[in-house]
Amino acid sequence: MGRMGKSDLKDLRARIDAIDDEILELLNRRAEVVVEVGHAKAGEDREFYVPSRERAIYERLCERNRGPFPTEAIRKVFREIISASLSLEQPMKVAFLGPLATFTHVAAMQQFGFSAQLVPQRSISAVFEEVQRGRAHYGVVPVENSNEGIVSNTLDMFMASDLQINAEILLEISHDLLSRTGKIEDVRKVVSHPQALAQCRRWLEENLEDVPLVDVASTALAAQMVAEDETAAAIASEMAATLYGLEVVKKKIEDNPNNFTRFLVIGRRTPDRSGRDKTSLMFSVKDQPGILYRMLEPFSSRGINLSKIESRPMKSKAWEYIFFLDIDGHIEEEGVRAAVEDLKAHCQFLKVLGSYPRAR
Secondary structure, three states, X not given: OOOOOHHHHHHHHHHHHHHHHHXXXXXXXXXXXXXXXXXXXXXXXXXXXXXXXXXXXXXXXXXXXXXXXXXXXXXXHHHHHHHHHHHHHOOOEEEEEOOOOOHHHHHHHHHHOOOOEEXXXXXXXXXXXXXXXXXXXXXXXXXXXXXOEEOHHHHHHHHXXXXXXXXXXXXXXXXXXXXXXXXXXXXXXXXXXXXXXXXXXXXXXXXXXXXXXXXXOOHHHHXXXXXXXXXXXXXXXXXXXXXXXXXXXXXXXXXOOOOEEEEEEEEOOXXXXXXXXXXXEEEEEOOOOOXXXXXXXXXXXXXXXXXXXXXXXXXXXXXXXXXXXXXXXXXXXXXXXXXXXXXXXXXXXXXXXXXXXXXX
């Protein structure tokens, strides 16, 4: 193949410009339809954010993609198209456990895109409060990490809250070592959240053996502190490096590369069925022989998969426990509803926390 001349390159760029103009025209045509959808929903008092509809869009487009545009990029592109479209229907305000550049912030951006108004909160309880009082449409909170386990504060908040789980987000957690200079020889202390330090323990012992480790409230706060101290390094996200003007000393220093955190999107209504849903419950039972079997038998007998069971002590009564259960299926499905009713007969109380699309 001969070398491409300037005129050929100019023609190709002109073709790209023409295609971009077509894309822009189509985006505006799509936006006009979205506005009509918003008017229709307003008349029916329906939610304008529908997680099951979004997932159906992503899956349909990924299946139809014939390349060479990478399939993994389709969700990112359409995440922003959908985010911008939702902002036309109604400005979306989302509370999340802050500060900025935490992994919860990253998860909220992954779910809602850049066009949503993402508002950091100081605590998990504050996120619940913002949504409960209607000051935010939705909230994003962490619930468990694949290495470090459950986030107990989130589960505890459901005890007193009527909010529903609307969606879940699975975020791969990758820790970077950040500093002002980007040089490992300048590091005299490492600052981060205790979980992040624990998840990078082996790397720190092998590469910064005699450097003291300092616990702080969040990875983002660590990055903020390091931005003012040339002798310190932070373990934080790539977003934190960008936000606080830090250099990357070393990327991906987590000991276990298979490190995910699960986040919950909380709202005031239960989403419609998507076809691949999960239902979360909380309940307490009287302590008696065979009670564990009777708790699980309604699901086992109907072939319903239990994806998680977690217990927490009741703060009001010693040696009594609250159980949290995740099962496959939507509460509107006949088998799931019947199993929950059977379980309820053995419970002191039972509460459905939500049915929502399973994260991929």
